[in-house]
Amino acid sequence: MSSKRRDDELALAVSDSAATSSSKSNSRHRLSQYEERVSGVSQVDREQTIPALALRAYHLPGNSWCDDWIQYFANNHPIFGICFHDKLHPVKPCMRIINLVGSIVFGLAVTNIVWLWLIDNRDESERPVLTLSLGGFSVGNTTGGVDFDNGNMRKSRQEIEITQGMVLLWTVGGCLHALYDNTVWCMTACVCCLPGRSLHCLGRFRGCGSYLVIFTVVASAAFASFLVVLRAALDDSEDSVSLSDLNTGGITDDKVDLDDAVDDASAYEFLISYAVELFLALTVYYQVIGTILFSGILGCGRVPVLGGRPYEVMLEERLSKRQESWVTTPPSSSSSGGGTPAPPV
16 A cells, blocks of 8 residues: 555656646746747847857858858948948947957057068068069160160069068068957857857856957057057157167157157158058958958868858758758667757757
């Protein structure tokens, strides 16, 4: 009699546990439905679309080639993305403007640092690494003429020299600028803390990355401003000054007067060339290089990052086939686990 009573109590406990588990599951489902109605964002968008946008994905599910090209530049371009980004994108216009300002001032700081190195190493920086020869006739510096040597006309070549200073600016400067932009973007988007990611439980702390970005941008702007004034003072200085003479960065040095540079507007003409360079980079070069990476030509569509959109489409097709095969022929549950394995993600 007691044995039967224990069996009844055990069955009742199991039934209560199952009911509690089912109640919790229903509660989570109702909560998810409520969040979808309030925010207008489905669970699929929260776990797939939003992380893909934050990762600067080339391809979004269901998009054609043209749709993906438009969404890629609309979401990722430093200027166009401020106004035309997707409403689900985790990086909002305010932070995009801050990131753009940070990118501009950091690029300006790197350019001036390279320039300071060049004036202190003139011989090395002006040494040609590569010389490109162009055909043509010339008289002195005039292309299209002739050069007479002892009464004989001879053909002369026009040459373009790529110096060590140019290589340093294009490689080290460009890499540092790209590293800064990607680091700031990762801190702003904080992909790992988004829903469905590995650290989604820390989503409430995503705002800390934005505060860190703001501090970084302010520090970069202050440093770049000092370098601009210092460069203007060195350009305006009548004496030849090397970095070894700047013990205090020009603040209390007698050879460099920062006050004169602040008052002389002509000393800042180099900012015009930087503005032109920045304009071309954002309006021409970004679209050209971005389209090349988007097309996947560099990686033949099979290499991560360089594979572009074809690589991401290939991954999506593989995942779709794996999920379809799991639905049609689900693997048998193991005898020890006693449950049905989840579909591949």
